[in-house]
Amino acid sequence: MGRRVKVAVVGGVFAVMVGGAGYGTYNFMSALNEGGGGRGGTGSAGPAPVKSGPASSDEVEETSAKFFAAWEKGQAASAAGYTNNDTAAEQLLTAYGEAAHISDVRITPGTSSGATMSYTVKAKVAYDGKSKSLTYKSKLTVVRGVTTGRALVDWQPSVIHPELRRDDTLVTGESANPPIEAVDRNGAVLTKDEYPSLGPILDALRDKYGDKAGGTPGIELVIRHAGEDAADTPLLTLAKGKAGKLRTTLSAGAQAAAEKAVKQYAQSSLVAVKPSTGEVLAVANNRKDAFNAAFEGEVAPGSTMKIITAAMLIDNGVTSMNGPAPCPDTATWQSQTFKNLTNMRPDENATLANSFMRSCNTAFIKLIDEKPLTDESLTTEAQTRFGLGLDWKTGVVSRDGKVPASSGPDRAANAIGQGQVQMNPLNLASVTATAITGDFRQPYLVSPELDDRQLATAKGLPSGTAAQLKQMMRLTATQGTAVEAMAGLGGDIGAKTGSAEVDGQAVSNSWFTGFRNDVAAAAMTEEGGHGGEAAGPIVAAVLRAAG
Structure with missing residues (x-):
């Protein structure tokens, strides 16, 4: 329209x-x-008593x-x-x-x-x-x-229609873009009725690709949103246009599993990708709003960040999977003291693999001042190896992660996924895909061949680093903090848990990422607690269906 x-x-x-x-x-x-x-108004001549209550x-x-x-x-x-x-x-x-x-x-x-x-x-x-x-x-x-x-x-705008929000309005006329028939990687039709959390994404795909998919516009009543990037939300079709077919990278089976999994916990989001190609297999949100937090969220990822931090330590020769990474009760960096999860047993003889699979914060804090590491080292690792912060073009609006160079206490906090680091499940699923293959393949939902857009590129990881990261994630899934969530999954599996403290929240956000064969997935649940408690079962359910 x-x-x-x-x-x-x-x-x-x-x-x-x-x-x-x-x-x-x-x-x-x-x-x-x-x-x-x-x-x-009442039109009364004199002042009337003002009621209260x-x-x-x-x-x-x-x-x-x-x-x-x-x-x-x-x-x-x-x-x-x-x-x-x-x-x-x-x-x-x-x-x-x-x-x-x-x-x-x-x-x-x-x-x-x-x-x-x-x-x-x-x-x-x-x-x-x-x-x-x-x-x-x-x-x-x-x-x-x-x-x-x-x-x-x-x-409230919702008085007039329940889907209206602040600064929205209603318009009837010729569609801004022709309708689309979105299909998955195998040709199965994807609809809002069958996959409810895809609603905003299907609207966004129509807004961007409707005129490229070969359809013709119809006449519709829509909600017009104020944001320039916000797609209209159709409410009623008066005259159908001709739908153009738009093929996505999604898998109907994985998407169905994701839709069911995120319903287990409120305010949850998940993304699954195919590590060998970067194709997005599933994206789901269970939220009170229509925000695509799976692609657009920007929040601290907690200890799942230790995948990147471990890669930095290995790539810079600080330690290795079987090298030392002592795990004391506390670690102090520039006047700020960091602690581990309650009841974690200290281990001064721990290796990096052991501290990784137990998610020991202090082990990573103790190693970030080792030479040749600097304030920029983690940022460099995130960008050049994992492709974060490089303007991803997925096919819809997405955010590609932030790992800023930080000094002071934030340098230490960033290493364990707090401080100024920001991610979403899309970013984290990609991090896992890069970690287990060694290659960064920018995730995408629609083939770049449709609109000739350029995908982001990064050099990825040395083969030795990738092999160590994959093995440490395997240990985490079979002997570490992800054991309970990943129980019963066969094949080649690995995982990393995380919990992120957020100002104003009594309970931390739950983060979890894992892989099974050629599927990597990541999930986040707001105020879900430890990673294995909420986000873990969501990821495991999708890996079980799609891996």
Whole structure:
């Protein structure tokens, strides 16, 4: 759908919201309207007593009824006057009728729970001689205006449609891009219904490749998002366009396993890749929002970073898999003291393999000041060997990891995946793929031959380093911290666990990466605890299905 269409934008005014219960401070003009008989005002001659406290059940029903009645009649200004942000509400309600071409609105209230009212909206969308019915459910909450004490609808874009967010709007017209029929590596059709977490990714693929896949546009009602890179979200198709076929690197079997696996834990994300090619086999998210954290997240990866740190130590001759890496109780670097996980037994005679498979923090901290290491060594290893931070072009929006050169305490923190290091499951799955093959192959979701984009390149690892990393990951899966998660998996397997502390969180993020034959996968669960507890079972389930 062409961006030339003039539309209203949700939330385009200044409004301040306070309190978790939804008590809102609406804009100054709204306050004047309420007190002076303007839209939705009482019109009383003298000042009335200002009510306080939550809205009563009668007020909830009465306010909702008045708001619904004005909405049904297409009276945007009048309906907006029953909200605590009339300017923003009027913009979207106006777009609802004009830009989105929605009419014949009928709203059926459902049950109320406290100050929240649920309802069903039935309407008609008509454009260019085409029309179709539209039905959906939503809800609103009634709060009390701070200044006047009036019962008002707490304005959120989701009041108008449950999928609307701040700065979104609704538009009906010719599609911005033709529809696509996305298929997996073997030709199986990939749909949002069967693979729900692929929804935003399929929208993004259509936005980028719809005009290259050979289709023709249709007529749709869509949610238009404010971000330049954000693809429209289709809600209703009035006239089907011709879908062009777009082949992806995904595997329907691996994707199905990933969809099921991430549902085990809230706020989880996973990516699986084929190490021998860099092709993405599965990408899944189980989140409250539609954010593709699997590709776009930027958070500390915890001890999974020790794969790169171990490679740095080996490549620079500091130690080797069977060389010394003592594991004391604590290690101090430039006035900051680092500790190990609770109950970890110290071992002054530990090798690098032993400290790696037990995930001993202090062993890695003690070695980062050995010559010839510098503040830049970890960054150099991450970029030149593992391809991180090199502007990956996967086919959709993605972030390619950050391992900045750091001095002071952050140099030590970076080595164990804290400090300033940032990654996502896509990056970590690629790190594992590089570690076990020795070659960096930039992950991708759509073949670069389709649009002639250039994939990032890096020189990869010396064969001896890769062999040692792979063996240490094998030991971690069979004798170390990943044993429980990887139990029962046959074939050539390996893994690394991690947990990352995040400011403001009581529980650390859970990270896990592993491989089985020619499949590497990585997962992250926000506030999931230790790596083997949440992210581990997710990765193992996908490796079991795809490896």
